[in-house]
Amino acid sequence: MFRDISIGQYFPGESSVHRMDPRMKLILTFSYVVMLFIAFSGPSLLVGALFVIIAYRVAGIPVRLILRGIKPIIPIVIITGILNMFFVEGKAIFSFWVFSVSAEGVRMAVLMALRILCLIAGTALMTYTTSPIALTDGIELLFAPLGRLGAPVHEIAMMMTITLRFIPTLIEETDKIMSAQKARGGDLESGNFLQRVRALIPILIPLFVSAFRRAEELALAMECRCYHGGEGRTRMRILKFSSADVYSALFMAGCVAAVVALNRLGAALWAL
Amino acid sequence: MDIIEVRDVTFGYPAMDGAMPCAPVLRGVSVKIAKGEFVAVLGHNGSGKSTLAKHLNAILTPTRGTVLIEGIDTADESRLLDIRRRVGMVFQNPDNQIVATVVEEDVAFALENLGVPAAEIRRRVDEALNDVGMSKYARHAPHHLSGGQKQRVAIAGIIAMRPDCIVLDEPTAMLDPRGRAEVMRTLKALNKDHGITVVLITHFMDEATQAGRVVVMDDGKILYDAPPSQVFSHVEELTAAGLDVPQTTRLCYELRKAGFDLREDIISQEDCARAVARLLG
């Protein structure tokens, strides 16, 4: 039952987006999010949408995957849209009872929906094209300066690695425990919600006990392999920026400039 | 020169809050292991094998007595990494000692901790994977490997440190016969070709017979410390200590008891077959 959970949503590939330095991908994703929030006119948001579509194309990720990522947040998009439509002040174009819909509100609703869609598509692209290990490495290196100020950057990266390492092991174990409980007559699938929650207890308890035992053994094994925190640690794989990273950064800078310019233009047009 | 010198070590686990102090688990253990030896450690459950093993790389330090690793006292905390780099340790459950999500990254783990430069790590990782016959799987995810393969990855992670000695605590207990054979083959090759000292804790008598020396523990003490053929000639005493003897030894023992004339030091299957064939005329 748990076998088909996919961890993360990495789609291995050889495109130049895949081969980009994970640090650059993190930086660009962050810039992209900022760019979406400073874009407040239609044309400038279209630049944002265009950017993400081009990025998907270059990465060779089918654009329909955007839809898959978007599906769970459609209700949020609709609710924010409705709220925007009713509560933004402006010329009323439609009204009943105490509610009125303004033209400004409709514009805001559309822009906000577009912005959220781009946001999801853009951040999803990073996880589609970056393996979890590369992502962890990228995060650790990118935030290393914070580590010097005392933030537990190495520890968090280590925790992420270990979590990724143990998810398949624990899933397998859950499967085994469930089979064992079923073999003893445990009924996991029928009954009302409360009964089913209660049926989970005999699965969760052995799972936790075993996870703690594993954690203890792992800590011991890590100590035996001279682990003593992030201090003085080196890495086998060294990340390097390549020309693809430089070009994509330049492209991003160009898009941001276009957004800023079009913001002005859009505002001027709207005022007319 | 002895790599490991355990001098009259007594050890008791610290008592849980307020309870009676625990009875010592090791009671006056002394043993010396020289470079290049292959030593098997036997003993019934709870006889203190794992506790002794944990003394060999300063995971535990003696309550009384001393443990010296190439002359370094394990009680000296400032030399902790020096000790752990020299004596590597492999545990029973391969799943719980693999840290990374890719085989080669896991093998690199100890070297990264020791601050070895990247190029050197790369070289040693490739070498270690080659030594355990796992080069093909360098880029694989560990959870897709078989038990024997995972255990060989764990061994590679240790030998990448270039230790002088590996201590293995029942590394084959969770493996199928094929996995066990793989691990034993790997250990013997490391011992023979690279001169790595091996201390193998095991419950399998056939593994112990392949060692150069067998140490038998019984209730925190060393009962025997001799070559396998000599140790296994004490069939009655071993049985009393809650241990098996190899099937060949058991057969010869029963035959001897029934009045046949057989040597006491037979342990290999060939020797046993030859001896029995001779009896049959």
Ligand SMILES: Nc1ncnc2c1ncn2[C@@H]1O[C@H](COP(=O)(O)OP(=O)(O)OP(=O)(O)O)[C@@H](O)[C@H]1O
């Ligand atoms: N962390 C601990 N705290 C307290 N007592 C412990 C601890 N670990 C082991 N013991 C006790 O020490 C004794 C020896 O344990 P040890 O694990 O060394 O035996 P062993 O020979 O390795 O046994 P096995 O064959 O089962 O692995 C046992 O009685 C055990 O209950």
Ligand SMILES: [Mg+2]
């Ligand atoms: Mg043990």
